Amino acid sequence: MVERAQPVSPLPGIGAAALVAALILGTLAAVALRAEAGGGFGPADWAALRFTLTQAILSALFSIGLAVPVARALARRRFPGRRALIALLGAPFILPVIVAIIGLLQVFGRAGWISDILGYFGFAPIRIYGLHGVVLAHVFFNLPLATRLILQGWQEIPAERFRLAAQLGCNGMAMFRLIELPMLKRILPGVLAVIFAICLTSFAVALTLGGGPRATTIELAIYQAFTYDFDLGRAALLSALQLALTAAAALAALRFSRGDGFGNGLDRPIRRWDGGAPIADALWIIAAAAFLLLPLASVVISGFAGLFETPALVFRAALTSVMVAAASTVILLLLALPMATAVATGRYGIVELSGILGLAASPLVIGTGLFILVRPVANPTALALPVTALVNAVMALPFALRILVPAARDVVSRHGRLALSLDMANMTFFVRILLPRMRAQIGFAAGLAAALSMGDLGVIALFADAQIATLPLQIYRLMGAYQMQAAAGGALLLLLLSMSAFWILDRGGRWHAEA
Amino acid sequence: MKHLLIAAGLLSATSAIAADKPQLTVYTYDSFVSDWGPGPQVEEAFEAVCNCDLNLVGVEDGAALLSRIRLEGENSEADVVLGLDTSLINAAKDTGLFAPSSVTADYALPIEWTDDVFAPYDWGYFAFVHNADYSAPANFRELANSETKIIIQDPRSSTPGLGLLLWVKAAYGDEAPEIWAGLADNIVTVTKGWSEAYGLFLEGESDMVLSYTTSPAYHLIAEEDASKSAAVFDEGNYMQVEVAGKLAGTDQPELADQFLEFMVSDAFQQIIPTTNWMYPAVTPAAGLPEGFETLTVPEKALLFSPDEAADVRDQALAEWLSALSQ
Numbered sequence: 005m006v007e008r009a010q011p012v013s014p015l016p017g018i019g020a021a022a023l024v025a026a027l028i029l030g031t032l033a034a035v036a037l038r039a040e041a042g043g044g045f046g047p048a049d050w051a052a053l054r055f056t057l058t059q060a061i062l063s064a065l066f067s068i069g070l071a072v073p074v075a076r077a078l079a080r081r082r083f084p085g086r087r088a089l090i091a092l093l094g095a096p097f098i099l100p101v102i103v104a105i106i107g108l109l110q111v112f113g114r115a116g117w118i119s120d121i122l123g124y125f126g127f128a129p130i131r132i133y134g135l136h137g138v139v140l141a142h143v144f145f146n147l148p149l150a151t152r153l154i155l156q157g158w159q160e161i162p163a164e165r166f167r168l169a170a171q172l173g174c175n176g177m178a179m180f181r182l183i184e185l186p187m188l189k190r191i192l193p194g195v196l197a198v199i200f201a202i203c204l205t206s207f208a209v210a211l212t213l214g215g216g217p218r219a220t221t222i223e224l225a226i227y228q229a230f231t232y233d234f235d236l237g238r239a240a241l242l243s244a245l246q247l248a249l250t251a252a253a254a255l256a257a258l259r260f261s262r263g264d265g266f267g268n269g270l271d272r273p274i275r276r277w278d279g280g281a282p283i284a285d286a287l288w289i290i291a292a293a294a295f296l297l298l299p300l301a302s303v304v305i306s307g308f309a310g311l312f313e314t315p316a317l318v319f320r321a322a323l324t325s326v327m328v329a330a331a332s333t334v335i336l337l338l339l340a341l342p343m344a345t346a347v348a349t350g351r352y353g354i355v356e357l358s359g360i361l362g363l364a365a366s367p368l369v370i371g372t373g374l375f376i377l378v379r380p381v382a383n384p385t386a387l388a389l390p391v392t393a394l395v396n397a398v399m400a401l402p403f404a405l406r407i408l409v410p411a412a413r414d415v416v417s418r419h420g421r422l423a424l425s426l427d428m429a430n431m432t433f434f435v436r437i438l439l440p441r442m443r444a445q446i447g448f449a450a451g452l453a454a455a456l457s458m459g460d461l462g463v464i465a466l467f468a469d470a471q472i473a474t475l476p477l478q479i480y481r482l483m484g485a486y487q488m489q490a491a492a493g494g495a496l497l498l499l500l501l502s503m504s505a506f507w508i509l510d511r512g513g514r515w516h517a518e519a
Numbered sequence: 520m521k522h523l524l525i526a527a528g529l530l531s532a533t534s535a536i537a538a539d540k541p542q543l544t545v546y547t548y549d550s551f552v553s554d555w556g557p558g559p560q561v562e563e564a565f566e567a568v569c570n571c572d573l574n575l576v577g578v579e580d581g582a583a584l585l586s587r588i589r590l591e592g593e594n595s596e597a598d599v600v601l602g603l604d605t606s607l608i609n610a611a612k613d614t615g616l617f618a619p620s621s622v623t624a625d626y627a628l629p630i631e632w633t634d635d636v637f638a639p640y641d642w643g644y645f646a647f648v649h650n651a652d653y654s655a656p657a658n659f660r661e662l663a664n665s666e667t668k669i670i671i672q673d674p675r676s677s678t679p680g681l682g683l684l685l686w687v688k689a690a691y692g693d694e695a696p697e698i699w700a701g702l703a704d705n706i707v708t709v710t711k712g713w714s715e716a717y718g719l720f721l722e723g724e725s726d727m728v729l730s731y732t733t734s735p736a737y738h739l740i741a742e743e744d745a746s747k748s749a750a751v752f753d754e755g756n757y758m759q760v761e762v763a764g765k766l767a768g769t770d771q772p773e774l775a776d777q778f779l780e781f782m783v784s785d786a787f788q789q790i791i792p793t794t795n796w797m798y799p800a801v802t803p804a805a806g807l808p809e810g811f812e813t814l815t816v817p818e819k820a821l822l823f824s825p826d827e828a829a830d831v832r833d834q835a836l837a838e839w840l841s842a843l844s845q
Contacts, residue, residue, distance in 0.1 A: 038590070115722065115723035208711040208712075211673060215706075215707070215709070216706060216844070217709060217843050217844050230586055231586050232582060232675050234610075376590065481553035481556075482553075482555070483717075484713070486796070
């Protein structure tokens with residue numbers, strides 16, 4: 005079969021994917037090769053594997069199951085504060101884990117707000133700890149992300165399709181079957197795979213909300229292999245297992261998410277004529293907002309008092325974090341744009357696969373592997389910040405690809421042939437056609453990458469010395485020094501910075517464009 | 520790439536400045552080097568007497584610190600490792616990376632210290648911390664039979680968590696599984712590290728949290744808040760002794776010895792109580808800071824020798840896992 009001529013070359017994207025794969029697999033190999041005696045699999049590891057899979061599958065299904073009606077409601081309704089709400093949806097998963105856990109338990113814990121209200125009416129406090137608690141926490145982290153990704157699917161349906169459907173008198177059900185369901189079929193498998201992969205590597209959240217060692221995940225077993233047993237062989241083996249599970253999920257998602265797009269449109273602003281069920285939509289939006297915003301409110305309330313006694317050091321760390329986030333965003337775009345373009349020009353599933361592995365790679369393994377690789381040539385401490393920016397970019401890559409790939413595919417299929425006939429290939433096409441038409445998605449992906457990088461403790465803890473600290477690391481240090489209030493202030497600062505970075509980049513991409 | 524170059528440039532610049540003075544690199548845990556820990560004051564005090572550059576490198580916690588040393592092996596940058604405890608000493612010696620030390624001092628430990636490789640710099644008792652107005656149980660059995668809710672740390676990822684494991688084992692031996700089974704319904708949750716557990720306790724999520732008898736001193740001295748107490752158990756409280764040792768591969772053996780001697784001197788020891796919130800290994804001439812006399816002191820100190828700790832550790836962990844995974 006002769007490949008159809010394409011307006012852009014997939015080679016830079018394939019190169020970027022190879023770099024990412026080399027980073028992830030190379031660090032894993034570095035750890036494995038450094039192992040003295042490799043321990044095999046014990047019964048405890050099988051139990052950890054079972055629990056990890058159960059919670060990851062349930063978390064992904066619940067996140068998606070709830071995200072679809074919420075995204076549908078947000079796609080159909082226009083109301084004051086809608087944009088702010090959508091921006092706030094980005095907040096939960098950019099919080100450092102420790103802050104999010106405490107925020108979540110201030111609402112849902114034994115002494116949380118809900119238990120307080122129940123107690124007021126004479127009911128027992130809710131029991132949050134257990135598998136359901138783990139799933140609740142993971143839905144808290146991932147529902148917003150799922151909602152944003154699915155909402156984007158809705159926004160990419162050309163306005164003409166809704167116009168035609170309205171003209172033909174489609175009711176809500178027909179609209180769902182003819183327009184929305186095919187879109188969901190294309191989008192959902194990928195989103196499901198991403199969330200599954202995120203939950204697969206959960207450790208502190210799963211342990212704390214799970215209520216004890218029943219909730220042991222593979223990531224905890226990796227940590228134990230590193231620090232408690234110093235069994236690098238076992239750590240590498242468990243990490244390889246995580247990668248294999250994620251790769252399997254990603255391949256399944258790629259297989260199931262085939263389907264045709266909606267063809268061309270004239271980029272009109274989307275208008276909807278189907279009334280749908282306004283009350284149901286309102287309820288979905290209110291319920292999701294309450295579920296996501298209450299824990300954030302508790303972070304803001306506890307942080308407010310601490311913000312004014314936050315030491316100057318914390319602000320210095322914040323500056324460091326902003327710089328790391330900026331660098332990480334640039335690295336991310338340099339990797340993700342060529343990769344998304346390569347995927348869009350053909351069947352380069354392998355490029356997408358390499359992109360998703362960033363989520364499944366244990367930060368501890370990547371960090372230790374990089375440490376082993378860097379040490380012979382440079383002082384790892386001096387490279388703490390560049391390494392952190394790089395690893396953060398790789399971890400944000402799967403999200404960026406989910407955002408960029410569908411749009412890139414559309415642009416290439418709509419404008420590719422015309423561009424080729426006009427001799428506007430490669431750089432011209434990339435700069436003049438692809439980038440301008442994808443600026444909304446690029447802004448969203450960049451905002452997400454910046455926010456994720458800002459909030460992620462990442463590998464800095466493995467490399468840092470006393471003089472270098474990012475904001476999340478400084479928050480952990482404050483907590484380790486009993487200064488919970490100042491730490492809460494730092495967390496609020498982090499939340500504000502991350503949200504601003506996200507808001508600026510996301511809005512920047514949508515400038516003069518109705519989303 | 521640009522960042523790598525900038526970083527490499529900075530690195531060579533700093534090493535050029537340091538070249539005229541010998542440099543001593545000390546690996547320790549992260550909370551030691553943080554600005555609220557002893558690190559900055561220790562660095563200033565030692566550099567005032569050593570005519571050297573003290574480079575403190577923070578690595579997560581004690582267990583991760585030992586892993587780092589094993590990872591780096593004989594080529595480690597470190598001259599001294601500060602921050603292991605008695606449960607890690609055995610594994611640390613087995614690596615063969617540490618050199619004997621001749622440091623001795625008039626230790627204020629409740630036990631006799633005879634180790635020829637590691638010297639202690641501070642110590643404390645593990646204890647359950649609670650609000651002062653809460654009537655705490657007097658021992659593990661009473662705790663197991665009560666409605667008291669506790670938060671503990673996971674022994675696989677946390678030093679206090681491992682301390683509790685050894686505590687129950689030291690107090691109850693073969694009966695430990697039974698004690699854990701009894702405690703299962705008292706445990707609200709198990710956290711990855713101390714910070715999560717203590718943070719949740721302060722938010723009211725449990726009645727007691729596993730910490731140290733010295734924790735109330737922080738609230739009293741730094742926050743002028745006398746509302747926290749630590750429970751003394753009548754079977755004894757398990758101790759943590761934090762130690763430092765010199766690496767055999769150090770290129771600064773004299774400076775490393777000088778640092779270890781400095782570590783047990785007044786200048787270092789007086790920094791410890793109100794930065795690391797532990798008891799100093801040698802009581803400073805000026806005594807303990809005001810407020811420490813209010814702390815509860817267990818009547819009985821429990822501690823496995825490093826050899827015993829290494830022997831019972833894995834079995835105790837298996838018992839803990841099976842009792843709490845039911």
